[in-house]
Amino acid sequence: MRRPRYGSLVEKATQAAVAAIEVYNKPGFKYREETFSILMLNAWELLLKARILKANRNKLRSIEVWEPRITKTGSGKRLAPKKNRAGNTMTIGVLPGANIVRQYAQDSIDDHAIENISLLMEIRDNAIHFHNVSRDLHKRVQEVGAAALRNFAFAARKWFNCDLSQYQFALMPVAFETPAGVIQTVFNDDTKGAAGKLAKLLADQERKFPFEAAKPFNVGVEVELKFVRNANAQAIPVIVSPNDPNAIRVTLSEEDMLKRYPWDYRTLCKALRKTPNFKENERFHKLRRPLEDDPRLCRVRLLDPRNKKSSKQRFYSPAILDEIVKHYV
Known part of the structure; x- marks a missing residue:
């Protein structure tokens, strides 16, 4: 039996998500957050299009962009597919697709999922025009990115019975850095400018939509660093050194x-x-x-x-x- 058209989109969406994880978890990759957001948005767009095709019996028109055009006689207008520069019919983007699926009575998404996608878009859009270098931004992107993966895995399983456990859907913790990187990544910094504004937006929206483990979709997940006494030789050494002028300042509440x-x-x-x-x-x-x-x-x-x-x-x-x-x- 021939596989339905939406099935190939689900497969491509999964591979895009896996690629996003591989890039993010690659050691020493300096553009990880921005590249992750681009690939993860692509994964979501493909998954949403697959959901729309499934609801519309695989009719391509359900995901195509149509616009009114004046008829050749000039007597009126009719709908026609919108073409790109290569002459191919354009399809809907990730947010229009999300808003369509939001209206479905079953197997839909909610405002938390849409807000999470919107924050990924902010990260992507800023990445195009600025290099988002910010210690606080690393942590914020991981929180939003981990929620995006969690939301994606739930939707894929719920909509298409697609089990993604084999791919180990997880982002490597930001704490897997040098001791200096651990502190600088997790605690607040004095970043200003474009990256600082983006980090503030992510933080504000996460406070507006707090994480709830019982919910299928979330805007962000909580990422917390704790110091635990451990005799393991492989553990990262952290030493309290109040007299060292080069020591990293850590403020405790x-x-x-x-x-x-x-x-x-x-x-x-x-x-x-x-x-x-x-x-x-x-x-x-x-x-x-x-x-x-x-x-x-x-x-x-x-x-x-x-x-x-x-x-x-x-x-x-x-x-x-x-x-x-x-x-x-």
């Missing part, structure tokens, strides 16, 4: 501080009482005081961060426990 330094003095002592031979005596204080000067283990902060006149108190990282316990075993 009050919430971050509470997560990293959750113990007060009483909590620390309570944890140490489980250690054999421990006593809260002068020996303990001599061991503890030098460790309190290590910013990895202890921080002094206001009890009420909103009040600068509030009293201060030491808070400890659970890591200090190991440093003290080793003197009792």
